[in-house]
Amino acid sequence: MDIKKLRQGSLIKISPRENEEGYLAIQEIQKDNIIGEMLVPRQGYHFRIKFYEIIPIPLNEKWLSKAGFTQDETDKNLWKDPHQQLDFFFSEKDKKFKDAGVLIGKVQIEFVHDLQNGYLFLTGKELNITV
Missing domain, CATH: 2.30.30 (SH3 type barrels.)
Known part of the structure; x- marks a missing residue:
């Protein structure tokens, strides 16, 4: 780590x-x-x-939900941002933030702390996670 x-x-x-x-x-x-x-x-x-x-806590659908993201009804790989600023694409191939339909960055987000850091960097807001 x-x-x-x-x-x-x-x-x-x-x-x-x-x-x-x-x-x-x-x-x-x-x-x-x-x-x-x-x-x-x-x-x-x-x-x-x-x-x-x-x-490190591996990022999975359970942790996306705990972070307030909600799964899109039509695209099960797309998770909607709790603050309507930035979505997250979660599949076996890609685990990245998505903005205006485009995946952001080259690095996969593998752990919960990476999700927190990326969200803060891209939005300027903390991502509150309920354990």
Whole structure:
């Protein structure tokens, strides 16, 4: 996992030494660890985690839905933006933002934190995800 792609607010999965897997929202990235807030299973719990304990969350239809995107009724690969600014095309071949019918960018969006980063970069707005 490329730690440089993470930022404050990025959503990640963790598997810490205590073996309690969960989802974490990053609050601070330090030299060799991350401080974050647990969202599931113990909401509000704050702790420090090493980089090697981070697991990126693979992007799938469930996570698009949690981010507020809704699946188009006629094109099942097209997911509509909750703010009507930018849609997302999700298929085995392509996982990219779509604007005015055109896929944006050359890089596939594989993880939830990539979706968050891309949305912020392209719209200037945070993408709120309900875990």
